[in-house]
Structure formats: C-alpha cells, structure tokens
Amino acid sequence: MALDVLPIAALVESPVSPASTLGPFRSVDYARVPDEPRCELLYGRFYLSPSPPPLHQLVVRILCRRLEDAAGPGGGIVLPAPLDTALSDHTVVQPDILYITAERSSIVREQRIEGAPDLVIEVLSPSTARRDRGEKLRAYAESGVREYWLADVAARHIEFLVNQDAQFRVVLPLDGVYRSEVFPEIVLDLVNLWNEVERRTPRSS
Numbered sequence: 001m002a003l004d005v006l007p008i009a010a011l012v013e014s015p016v017s018p019a020s021t022l023g024p025f026r027s028v029d030y031a032r033v034p035d036e037p038r039c040e041l042l043y044g045r046f047y048l049s050p051s052p053p054p055l056h057q058l059v060v061r062i063l064c065r066r067l068e069d070a071a072g073p074g075g076g077i078v079l080p081a082p083l084d085t086a087l088s089d090h091t092v093v094q095p096d097i098l099y100i101t102a103e104r105s106s107i108v109r110e111q112r113i114e115g116a117p118d119l120v121i122e123v124l125s126p127s128t129a130r131r132d133r134g135e136k137l138r139a140y141a142e143s144g145v146r147e148y149w150l151a152d153v154a155a156r157h158i159e160f161l162v163n164q165d166a167q168f169r170v171v172l173p174l175d176g177v178y179r180s181e182v183f184p185e186i187v188l189d190l191v192n193l194w195n196e197v198e199r200r201t202p203r204s205s
Contacts, residue, residue: 022090030084030092038082041092042135049094050127055201059123059153060096062196067099067119070186075102084112087143093136097121101183116143119183123151137161141168146182156194 023044030041038049052060060080067078077100086092098117100108107115120140122132132150140148141163148168150159160178161168171181173190180186 025090027086027089027092038094040094041090042131042139044090047131047135050125052096052123052125055153055197056096056123056125058200059151059197062193062200063121063123063151064097066188066193067097067186070188071099071101071183074185075105076100076185077102077105077108079113085117086112086114087116087139091139091143093139095120096123099183099186116140116145118145119147119149119180119186120145121149121151123153137168141166147180153197156197158188158190 023046025041025044025046027041030046033039033046038051039046040049041047064078064080067076071078079098079100081094081096083094083098084092085095085098092112095117097120098113099119099121100113101118104115104118107113107117122128122136124132137148144163144166146163148161148163150161152158158178160171160173160180162171162182171178173179173188176189176191178186178188178190
C-alpha cells in the first residue's frame, strides 16, 4: 500500500512557524501507514523521515553502547530507531535512541513503546534538525520525557536538556564530562566520545 493511497499527505520538513491546532490524523491512522517510507506522526500531521547518513548511524551506535555500559547493570533498557513510540493519540515518533529505566519498563509493549521514555536522544541531520528542535522537543517536554539530548555531529556537540514543569532547561557538562542529575548512572565523557567518533569516521580516498 503506497503512502499516498491512504490518503495521507506527509511533510518532508517542519514549517518555520508550527501550527497552533492539531492535524487530522491519529494513532489509528499511523498504524495503517506502511513501514517504508519511514514517517512520524507529530501533533496529528505526518512527516517523512529520510534515511540517515552513515556518520549519523555511527554516532547512534557509539552512544547506544555507552548508554548500555552505564545503564545496563541497573536493568535500564536502551533501544535505537526504528521503534514506534506513542507519546499520545496524535503523536507517534521514532527517536534515534531511547532509554527506559527498569522501574518504567512496563511501557515497553510487544509492538511499540506506549508512553514517554525517560531519556531521548536525537542525532541531528540537515533534513530533521528543525523538527528535532521544534515539534519533537515540544512533544517530548509535554509528554514527560525527563531528559532530551540533541547531538550535533557536525559541530561535535551535545545539548543536554532536562525537563522541568513540561519545559526543557539546558544543563552544561563540567570539564568535558556530563553527569546526569536525573539519572546518576549516566556519565558521559564527551572528549572521549568525540575522539572515538573521529577515529572511526570513514575517510574518503
């Protein structure tokens, strides 16, 4: 079944000024959309999710492994995209990486995540950065995601955001190391992280 047969109009890029009202689509409509092309449902509107570049995926894998090393011993769950994550009836997303504490593992269902993960990481791509900083940031804050990381591969930088009263505030690393104030088990050495990314980045001949 093709995407336009449903019929559903999917946006490629978020508008500069987000709509103030909900779009017409809901979770039941999302369930009828084929797996390809990948898309997300944000505030009742569909958005295409283009295939990410290799460097994006490399950073996702490295961050997943580091989160596993930190959170795994305590029973936390680290999962990469693609994985449907239903934040509400009008918003179903596929975060690049999500972390769920052992205490909240019940939101992991057979087919998808039902509810807000504890931590979400989006690795920015040119085609999705506006969405990650716009509609998705708002959706994560309103749904109760406790921490949100925005990883900018080109700038070798991660913005760490902590949820406070349904709004995110920035938390800065200290001496090149980020220690989560929400999840004490998570400590990220940023110098070491980006050195590994640099070391493992394929070089053009």
